Amino acid sequence: MLFTLTCVCQPLSSLCSYFPYNSSSIKSVGSKVPSFTPEARESGYHIERGLEFSTGDAFFRQESATGRDLGVLAASLHKRDTGRLRILDALCGCGIRSLRYLAEAGADFVAANDGNEEYGSTIVENLSRVSGVEDGRWVVTHLEANRVMMDYYLQKSFFDFIDVDSFGSDSSFLRSAICTLKLGGLLYVTSTDGFSSGGHRPHHSLAAYGAYVRPMPYSNEVGLRMLIGGVAREAALLGYHITPLFSYYAFHGPVFRVLLRLNRGKIHDSRHYGYIGYCHQCGNSHEFSWDQLGQISCSCSTPKVSNSLVVSGPLWTGPLHDGAYLMDMLNLAKQWGWIGCDGKDSLEKLIKVMVDESDPKLPFGYIKLDEMASRAKINSPPLKTLMSAMHQKGYAASRSHIETNAIKTNCPMTECIKIAKELLKVSVA
Numbered sequence: 001m002l003f004t005l006t007c008v009c010q011p012l013s014s015l016c017s018y019f020p021y022n023s024s025s026i027k028s029v030g031s032k033v034p035s036f037t038p039e040a041r042e043s044g045y046h047i048e049r050g051l052e053f054s055t056g057d058a059f060f061r062q063e064s065a066t067g068r069d070l071g072v073l074a075a076s077l078h079k080r081d082t083g084r085l086r087i088l089d090a091l092c093g094c095g096i097r098s099l100r101y102l103a104e105a106g107a108d109f110v111a112a113n114d115g116n117e118e119y120g121s122t123i124v125e126n127l128s129r130v131s132g133v134e135d136g137r138w139v140v141t142h143l144e145a146n147r148v149m150m151d152y153y154l155q156k157s158f159f160d161f162i163d164v165d166s167f168g169s170d171s172s173f174l175r176s177a178i179c180t181l182k183l184g185g186l187l188y189v190t191s192t193d194g195f196s197s198g199g200h201r202p203h204h205s206l207a208a209y210g211a212y213v214r215p216m217p218y219s220n221e222v223g224l225r226m227l228i229g230g231v232a233r234e235a236a237l238l239g240y241h242i243t244p245l246f247s248y249y250a251f252h253g254p255v256f257r258v259l260l261r262l263n264r265g266k267i268h269d270s271r272h273y274g275y276i277g278y279c280h281q282c283g284n285s286h287e288f289s290w291d292q293l294g295q296i297s298c299s300c301s302t303p304k305v306s307n308s309l310v311v312s313g314p315l316w317t318g319p320l321h322d323g324a325y326l327m328d329m330l331n332l333a334k335q336w337g338w339i340g341c342d343g344k345d346s347l348e349k350l351i352k353v354m355v356d357e358s359d360p361k362l363p364f365g366y367i368k369l370d371e372m373a374s375r376a377k378i379n380s381p382p383l384k385t386l387m388s389a390m391h392q393k394g395y396a397a398s399r400s401h402i403e404t405n406a407i408k409t410n411c412p413m414t415e416c417i418k419i420a421k422e423l424l425k426v427s428v429a
């Protein structure tokens with residue numbers, strides 16, 4: 001695709017606050033955006049969280065709405081906590097995220113960019129419904145994403161929140177995004193490169209994220225860890241470090257999204273950035289630090305089965321989420337009436353599982369019940385029953401938002417099989 005370097009609309013300097021903002025009681029302001037006219041409706045439009053918008057010919061995925069919800073909640077919390085919100089939506093498609101950041105998160109300013117200038121009129125049409133271009137709350141550009149980020153960086157025009165929603169692996173945008181983000185700012189990045197995180201292209205993942213990734217049963221979590229690890233490495237190169245606030249995997253695509261805070265200073269140890277191993281022989285997983293590299297093996301290994309351990313890394317081995325931050329997001333979603341409104345409470349369920357996953361006792365990965373059952377040659381007990389038996393034995397265990405039929409736990413596979421067999425004996429007797 002050939003990108004033209006054009007900028008529509010106006011200078012970046014004139015910021016103005018369209019919606020009055022009261023940090024003590026945050027309100028989603030989407031309802032103030034006027035509806036489409038009947039003529040516009042006839043030409044096709046969508047609704048997300050009550051906001052009407054047009055997609056024109058732009059790439060748009062309805063299924064990504066949850067990822068957008070999470071981004072809007074986080075952006076709004078940033079405004080509550082810092083009193084300001086300047087957003088760069090670097091690959092904005094039809095501009096739905098920009099629209100929601102303006103209308104719902106109360107962004108002071110949004111720079112909406114998409115390399116395809118044919119989407120320009122759709123983006124402008126959508127954003128104009130929040131405020132006129134003359135108000136200076138938004139600007140639309142059609143630049144290559146690295147170019148637009150570096151332009152802002154060179155003008156020392158930094159952002160509180162940068163959204164990089166690309167196709168495939170977005171590692172080529174990471175450095176520009178980190179340069180252009182304020183310290184303490186939030187980076188929301190996406191990868192749709194499930195093939196690499198599944199361990200099917202280790203040389204590609206090595207080139208893109210610096211991680212040699214092999215097939216593992218919890219490869220979708222590995223995908224999130226590969227993405228966070230890639231950002232952590234880029235941030236360290238520039239003298240910063242990151243904190244993951246949440247990590248979200250969605251099977252459609254598949255899509256890997258992480259929200260990270262950028263912090264001042266390098267971390268001078270390799271904590272949370274190392275290697276993970278999965279043993280095909282016994283099904284147990286292990287974390288390895290850099291100084292264990294020469295001694296990597298599984299305790300079940302014998303010379304006969306020494307090849308049973310596969311290792312991926314280096315990647316992020318630390319927490320995927322900040323539980324307290326997720327609770328703030330959930331409370332905000334409740335305040336906005338987003339919970340329970342779809343009849344399924346799916347956003348609430350998702351965030352609650354993510355909160356459970358953030359228990360610091362839980363290591364990386366998860367045990368798939370199908371795998372456990374096939375190793376044990378039994379039918380798996382119900383997930384809930386197995387989880388409570390694990391809790392009774394003193395293990396930490398939670399559901400996984402990534403895999404519905406899996407348990408995230410510090411209970412080793414061998415012990416999990418023992419517990420499952422005990423439960424089956426009890427149920428037969």
Ligand SMILES: C[S@@+](CC[C@H](N)C(=O)[O-])C[C@H]1O[C@@H](n2cnc3c(N)ncnc32)[C@H](O)[C@@H]1O
Nearest residue numbers: 059060091092093114115116143144145165166
């Ligand atoms: C996944 S879509 C964005 C979807 C949008 N954020 C949403 O939520 O609906 C990716 C967009 O990036 C644009 N794009 C792809 N490569 C780009 C690049 N190098 N620079 C700028 N835009 C690019 C495409 O035109 C496409 O609209």
